Amino acid sequence: MARSVALAHPPDPDPTGPTGPTPLAALRARPGGSLRLYAAVARSSFRRYAGYRAATWAGVFTNTVFGFFIAYTYQALWQIRPHLGGYDLSAALTYVWLGQSLLMPVAAMGGGVQDDIEARIINGDIAVDLYRPVDQQVWWLAADLGRACYHLLSRGIAPLLVGSLFFRLRMPAGGAADQALTWVAALASVALAVTVSFLLRYLAALTGFWLMDPRGIRQVTVVLGMFFSGFLLPLSLLPSALAAVAQHLPWAAMVQIPLDVFLQRRTGAALAEGLLLQAGWAGLLLGAGQLLQRAVVRKVVVQGG
Amino acid sequence: MAIIEVEDVARTFTVRRKVGRLKRERSEVRAVDGLSFEVVAGEMVGYIGPNGAGKSTTIKMLTGILVPSEGRLRVAGADPSRERVRLARRIGVVFGQRTTLWWDLPLRDSYELARRIYRIEDARYRHNLDRCIELLELGPLLGVPVRQLSLGQRMRGDIAAALLHDPEVLYLDEPTIGLDVISKNRVREFLAEINAEAGTTVLLTTHDLTDIERLCSRVMVIDHGRVVYDGSLEGLHGIGGSERTLVVDLATPQPDPITVPGARVVRMEGPRQWLAFPSADSAAPLVAAIAARYPLVDLSVKEPAIEDVIARMYGGEVGREMEAVSG
Structure with a gap:
């Protein structure tokens, strides 16, 4: 610190008048400009979750047990009604275990940084966050992506390996190029799934600034996430009119679409359509989040919380 | 040169109170009312007052996370609430009761993040961090997750985090709350040192008058949202029939x-x-x-014990006298 103040703050080449910052100043101070910062946030978040080993193993165990439970239920169901919803038994079982793999990383039913934000709103720590010259939405997105990476590597892979020992699961088939394309598309689809899920959870968490208690919204989002993501049952099992709508909702982008990409039920145009739908929801929710975030800042700064 | 300018600032909050079953009554609370003062660059000012006097409201307005209802505020030449993000790079904020550190991660990780947030260049980051480590004795704590730190250790960690980007102004909201005597002394010595060496302007709220005695040549007493005393600590003795x-x-x-x-x-x-x-x-x-x-x-x-003098001020006796004097 010693005598480095002058160095630290070179005189502004663009002193700002009472009319506000000039475009140049605004650009320089623009939050979210630094990709490296958000990469560091994601890494920190990854390490943070990696710090809890016991919780990870307990989670893997739970995922695996649930995987067996649902897989046996599916098996019974598919023996009576083969090709239900267009899935054969092997595809259906793969659907179950992949669904378990995505449960934590995607957090379609709520959780992840949503828990942190809600807690910080309730205890008031969220005010401290506003002192940081960063874009809050991008900051939390980075944190959630870091978390999702850890959960994918731990709670995503382990149950899937166990499941593959006891059931015949379906891996991407076809030529080497087809297989590679499927893997890449599936990973991209999972990344988009996490993003869409985060953006929706972020919106839900921000409602905490108006509703004193976030639990009501949370319950609604849990139920919506459980059914409309396709986590419990593939959406094609719903009555056809409802299924057609559900396939296009943001929740479908969280589980149904990435799983169908992996199972090669979406190839060619359908694949592109699925990824576009995910990206579209991500863009829409990103914008909505920015608007809501602005309203929150206005509420805090102008009304005083 | 004044680095903080506060001119006739008022802040009102609307409070809704339930009256009967459906009716709600709205009333206005003036947390800060006609507040005016200036702080010169390099000054270290104690800002004291009873609970609910408007101290935190003032700090919030000075950092830009709260807009004043009336009046004018400038910090380092910027309007805090309109240029909040830009100003954030030039100020540091420490709350005794909150932390900006990452709870689950080693202390070092929070500093690495601060480096990225404020885009601190490597040499300067190294220099500032080394200095904080030395003066605040953080060396053995760097690898310890923040949740395992004691209150005093966490506080030192938080103060270091707020200073890595060489802020021109440092706001401290009760930085010694809950600390033992040794930790308090270490924090005080450090603050005195950075104020003397880097010329950092410090505005400090506290309930511990020893903080003020050790650190601040100037003290402002605020009560009912306005400044009732502004001067030296010794000067407090002379007023209000002490x-x-x-x-x-x-x-x-x-x-x-x-x-x-x-x-x-x-x-x-x-x-x-x-x-x-x-x-x-x-x-x-x-x-x-x-x-x-x-x-x-x-x-x-x-x-007379300074506590007694101030206790009487908080009681309102002196406050009213001063108000009568200042009109």
Whole structure:
């Protein structure tokens, strides 16, 4: 610190008048400009979750047990009604275990940084966050992506390996190029799934600034996430009119679409359509989040919380 | 040059209260009301007042996370609420009761993030961090997850985090709350050092007057949303009818209290008597008057406890007097 103040703050080449910052100043101070910062946030978040080993193993165990439970239920169901919803038994079982793999990383039913934000709103720590010259939405997105990476590597892979020992699961088939394309598309689809899920959870968490208690919204989002993501049952099992709508909702982008990409039920145009739908929801929710975030800042700064 | 300018600032909050089943009554609370002061770059100012006086509201407005309802605010030449993000790079904020550190990660990780957030260049980051590590004795703590730190350790960690980007202004909201004497001293020494060396302007709120005594040449007392005293800590004694005590030991016990103009006996015990007189007055003529009439063996003068003075101010006696004076 010693005598480095002058160095630290070179005189502004663009002193700002009472009319506000000039475009140049605004650009320089623009939050979210630094990709490296958000990469560091994601890494920190990854390490943070990696710090809890016991919780990870307990989670893997739970995922695996649930995987067996649902897989046996599916098996019974598919023996009576083969090709239900267009899935054969092997595809259906793969659907179950992949669904378990995505449960934590995607957090379609709520959780992840949503828990942190809600807690910080309730205890008031969220005010401290506003002192940081960063874009809050991008900051939390980075944190959630870091978390999702850890959960994918731990709670995503382990149950899937166990499941593959006891059931015949379906891996991407076809030529080497087809297989590679499927893997890449599936990973991209999972990344988009996490993003869409985060953006929706972020919106839900921000409602905490108006509703004193976030639990009501949370319950609604849990139920919506459980059914409309396709986590419990593939959406094609719903009555056809409802299924057609559900396939296009943001929740479908969280589980149904990435799983169908992996199972090669979406190839060619359908694949592109699925990824576009995910990206579209991500863009829409990103914008909505920015608007809501602005309203929150206005509420805090102008009304005083 | 004033780095903080506060001019006739007021902040009102709307409070909704339930009246009966459906009706809600709205009322306005003025947390800060007609607040004006200036802080010169490099100053270290104590900002004290009872709970609910408007201290935190002031800090929030100065950092830009709250807009004033009326009046004008400038910090480092910027309007805080309109240029909040830009200003955030030039100020540091520490809350005794909150933390900006990552709870689950080693202390070092929070500093790495701060480096990225404020885009601190490598050499400067290294230099500032080393300095904080040395002065705040953070070395052994760097690898420890923040949740495992004691309150004093966490506080030191938080202060370091707020200073890595060389802020021009540092706001400290009760930085020594809950700390033991050793931790308090370490924090105080550090703050004095960075203020002296880097010229960092410091605005400090506290309930511990020792913080002020050790650190601040200037103290502002705020009550009911306005400044009721602004000056040196010693100056507080002189206002509002603060009294010093003259203790005299006489050669023989006197049956009656000593009578001298300008003082009154408040206590008697054998040959010893306690006389109260206004702080602003000199003790010399009083001593001379007593010595002329009584056989004097020994004497001493006791200063009033600063806590008592301030407690009386908070009580409103002095506050109202001062308001009457300032109109």
